[in-house]
Amino acid sequence: MLTTIAPASIWDLRRSAKRRLPRMLFDYVEGGAEDERTISENVAAFSKIKLLPHRLRDVSKRTTDVDLLGTRIAAPLVVGPTGLNGAIWPNGDTALATAAKRAGVPFALSTASNERLEAVAKVGGELWFQLYVVHRQLAERLVDRAANAGYAALVLTVDVPVNGKRERDLRNGFRIPFRYSARTILDALTHPRWTASLLMNGTPTLANLAADNATTLQAQNALLRREMDASFDWDDLARLRDLWPRRLLVKGVCNPEDIARCFAIGADAVVISNHGGRQLDDAVSSLEILPQVRHLGPVLIDGGVRRGSDIVKAVALGAKAVLLGRSVLYGLAASGEAGASKALSILFEEIDRTLALLGCPAASRLDESFIAATALLPATAQGCSDQPPGQ
Numbered sequence: 367m368l369t370t371i372a373p374a375s376i377w378d379l380r381r382s383a384k385r386r387l388p389r390m391l392f393d394y395v396e397g398g399a400e401d402e403r404t405i406s407e408n409v410a411a412f413s414k415i416k417l418l419p420h421r422l423r424d425v426s427k428r429t430t431d432v433d434l435l436g437t438r439i440a441a442p443l444v445v446g447p448t449g450l451n452g453a454i455w456p457n458g459d460t461a462l463a464t465a466a467k468r469a470g471v472p473f474a475l476s477t478a479s480n481e482r483l484e485a486v487a488k489v490g491g492e493l494w495f496q497l498y499v500v501h502r503q504l505a506e507r508l509v510d511r512a513a514n515a516g517y518a519a520l521v522l523t524v525d526v527p528v529n530g531k532r533e534r535d536l537r538n539g540f541r542i543p544f545r546y547s548a549r550t551i552l553d554a555l556t557h558p559r560w561t562a563s564l565l566m567n568g569t570p571t572l573a574n575l576a577a578d579n580a581t582t583l584q585a586q587n588a589l590l591r592r593e594m595d596a597s598f599d600w601d602d603l604a605r606l607r608d609l610w611p612r613r614l615l616v617k618g619v620c621n622p623e624d625i626a627r628c629f630a631i632g633a634d635a636v637v638i639s640n641h642g643g644r645q646l647d648d649a650v651s652s653l654e655i656l657p658q659v660r661h662l663g664p665v666l667i668d669g670g671v672r673r674g675s676d677i678v679k680a681v682a683l684g685a686k687a688v689l690l691g692r693s694v695l696y697g698l699a700a701s702g703e704a705g706a707s708k709a710l711s712i713l714f715e716e717i718d719r720t721l722a723l724l725g726c727p728a729a730s731r732l733d734e735s736f737i738a739a740t741a742l743l744p745a746t747a748q749g750c751s752d753q754p755p756g757q
């Protein structure tokens with residue numbers, strides 16, 4: 367009898383995702399802006415950091431849990447916000463929220479979700495809501511709804527004043543509702559498992575906006591084309607801080623000056639992010655900038671996390687946690703909630719194994735002593751004096 371081989375890594379889940387999804391949709395998940403150099407750099411940045419294990423330490427009992435902004439979570443990771451999860455798997459938002467809850471980590475629901483934020487709130491667990499400001503009235507309304515539905519944190523994404531130039535999507539004519547050409551029909555026919563679930567469940571809509579007022583169609587189209595309110599500025603952020611009663615995170619910052627300003631305005635944390643290489647190509651990788659900004663306040667990072675050891679490196683270099691994008695989406699695309707849970711359990715197991723091999727019994731005890739000094743670290747972080755020689 368033939369047995370199926372269980373996925374051993376995120377890369378195995380990626381292969382399954384590629385098999386199940388039509389090319390147009392796999393490209394939407396996988397692709398990024400222009401030459402996709404930032405995507406490659408995000409992943410490469412982790413491989414440039416080398417680990418420096420301690421030996422002869424008792425690592426017979428290990429813990430991966432950490433404190434994140436006052437909440438105990440099972441490992442330093444968050445299932446990050448991604449739009450159109452329902453196009454990847456029916457009720458993909460609920461599937462991701464459920465997988466995150468089971469794993470004991472937060473889930474961030476995107477403004478561009480395919481299920482209403484109120485419906486996903488019913489899953490429970492530590493839920494965050496990610497806000498895109500398409501226009502201000504709509505944003506205020508979403509903030510209100512997220513507060514009423516009990517979301518514990520608001521994540522304001524600030525790196526999409528306009529959409530990045532995603533050439534795979536342009537070439538594929540990717541849009542919702544899907545546009546059918548001879549090529550997309552052939553694409554759908556050659557991926558029958560995905561097509562059958564679409565036919566059974568219908569084309570996903572941007573449910574948060576569909577549930578709203580008369581601006582629906584206009585706002586949905588604007589969001590799909592990522593036509594944001596490009597005039598949103600620091601004063602607006604200060605107003606949003608006053609409006610939102612719970613924890614506020616600003617996602618998509620990377621400049622140290624901006625990060626300091628977010629904290630001055632009262633943000634509880636920032637997520638250093640280049641949006642998974644989907645916005646500004648050649649934007650700096652989050653890991654690279656981390657050592658320069660970690661002293662400014664609680665910092666999370668994302669982009670290119672595919673291994674438990676990547677998460678260990680980020681935390682050792684000062685990140686409170688990482689956000690996962692594609693890693694969990696590959697699992698979702700492969701087999702829904704079970705696949706997303708599999709992605710998380712692979713990462714949990716890899717974190718635990720890396721801690722053991724590193725001689726560190728707890729993720730909460732990771733620090734720079736586990737990292738070999740490399741060219742990536744600024745001079746001060748390598749223990750060098752920033753004074754000229756002789757002073």
Ligand SMILES: Cc1cc2nc3c(=O)[nH]c(=O)nc-3n(C[C@H](O)[C@H](O)[C@H](O)COP(=O)(O)O)c2cc1C
Binds near residue numbers: 671
């Ligand atoms: C398919 C897809 C959809 C995304 N949608 C959103 C979104 O709606 N809001 C947002 O703030 N970020 C969005 N992102 C960016 C992720 O939150 C995260 O920053 C990025 O995926 C991290 O990089 P990684 O995929 O290499 O882990 C999306 C990313 C992907 C891959």
